[in-house]
Amino acid sequence: MTALNLARMVAAAADTIAAHADELTALDQAIGDGDHGLNMKRGFEAVRAEADLFAAKPLPDALKAIGTKLVMTVGGASGPLFGTLFMALGKEISAGPDRANLTAAFGKAIEAVAARGKSQVGQKTMLDVLQPVHDALADGKTATEIVDVADAAAEATVAMKALRGRASFLGERSIGHMDAGARSTALLVRTVAEAIGEVA
Numbered sequence: 001m002t003a004l005n006l007a008r009m010v011a012a013a014a015d016t017i018a019a020h021a022d023e024l025t026a027l028d029q030a031i032g033d034g035d036h037g038l039n040m041k042r043g044f045e046a047v048r049a050e051a052d053l054f055a056a057k058p059l060p061d062a063l064k065a066i067g068t069k070l071v072m073t074v075g076g077a078s079g080p081l082f083g084t085l086f087m088a089l090g091k092e093i094s095a096g097p098d099r100a101n102l103t104a105a106f107g108k109a110i111e112a113v114a115a116r117g118k119s120q121v122g123q124k125t126m127l128d129v130l131q132p133v134h135d136a137l138a139d140g141k142t143a144t145e146i147v148d149v150a151d152a153a154a155e156a157t158v159a160m161k162a163l164r165g166r167a168s169f170l171g172e173r174s175i176g177h178m179d180a181g182a183r184s185t186a187l188l189v190r191t192v193a194e195a196i197g198e199v200a
Contacts, residue, residue: 003055006062009195010055014048016191017041017184027180031167035076036180043074043082059097063090077165078181081117081126088112103137110134123163124174126181129153133189143193154178154186 017024017040025037047054047069054062067086071079092105110130114120121131132153136146155178162174165181 003052005196006059007051007055009192010047010051010066012195013188013191014044016187017044020184020187024180024184027178027183030177031162031170031174032165032180033076036078036184039074039076039078040082040184043070043079046070046073058095060090060093060095063087063093066090077117078184081113081181084112084116085109085130099137099140103134106130106134106137117164119164122160124157124160124167124179124182125162125164126179126185128157128160128179129182129185129189143196147190147193150186150189154182157182 017037021037021041023037024040025034028034028036047066050065050069054065057065063086067083067088067090069083070086071083073079074082086109088109088111089105092108094101094105097105110127113130114127117125117127119125119127121127129150132149133146136149141149157179158176160175160179161172162170162179167174167177167179
């Protein structure tokens with residue numbers, strides 16, 4: 001992971017979130033606060049603004065700094081959760097990770113997100129994308145296959161009843177709507193995979 005590659009990845013993530021901000025907002029309006037798209041766009045634009053600064057750091061430090069910036073700028077429930085994901089990943093990953101290290105670090109990051117959100121898989125949250133992606137990574141799936149897993153996992157939240165977050169207040173009425181956090185997580189998985197040039 002070179003500085004140039006990391007800077008490009010940050011820019012690509014910001015572009016992706018910006019391009020889908022209205023979609024994410026619409027999803028969140030259905031069962032949440034309605035601010036997910038705007039909040040995520042603001043956070044990733046803030047990260048983009050300091051992309052070169054982050055890219056100059058070793059990968060672990062860069063990820064921790066990105067996580068801190070997301071916590072400070074995204075706001076709402078998503079800021080601490082996405083920030084925790086990046087900060088925890090930065091604490092566990094090596095400067096030049098292989099697949100085994102990335103898989104282990106990602107697993108620890110997911111545990112940190114679950115602890116921060118007091119949630120678990122099956123409750124209609126971003127964890128319902130993160131865990132299948134981790135499993136696919138551990139199973140040796142290709143980047144293209146992992147992206148497909150992420151997209152399918154986000155789609156699978158449509159049929160779920162929300163048990164955590166604002167959507168949980170709706171009970172059965174949360175069924176039939178995709179979780180906005182799951183969708184944004186899947187979008188970021190695709191962006192990372194495409195940025196490293198491994199998606200057809």
